[in-house]
């Protein structure tokens with residue numbers, strides 16, 4: 001029923017990038033698995049690198065978020081909380097706006113990718 005899974009990994013036996021067949025997982029969480037190289041047919045136990053689902057599913061709590069305010073400055077990787085939208089997100093990039101201001105790109109849990117003003121200078 002289930003199809004054989006292949007992943008391209010650097011084989012520790014022949015030291016080349018090769019298609020590796022997943023022949024079995026070692027623990028319940030599937031963090032480690034046996035891979036069989038399709039080139040040299042050696043089996044190697046390796047940690048599962050392919051599991052990168054954290055990129056899309058953000059698990060944030062308000063406690064670890066800094067509330068968003070346009071006057072504040074943020075750094076990439078920071079978790080912020082937008083009070084108006086009741087939404088949490090992570091700063092993924094910083095950029096300069098066309099009028100010389102600063103902006104951050106934030107991936108929000110509910111609202112998705114948004115551009116927000118940061119480091120806003122109050123007009124004197």
Ligand SMILES: [Zn+2]
Nearest residue numbers: 011014037040
């Ligand atoms: Zn190999």
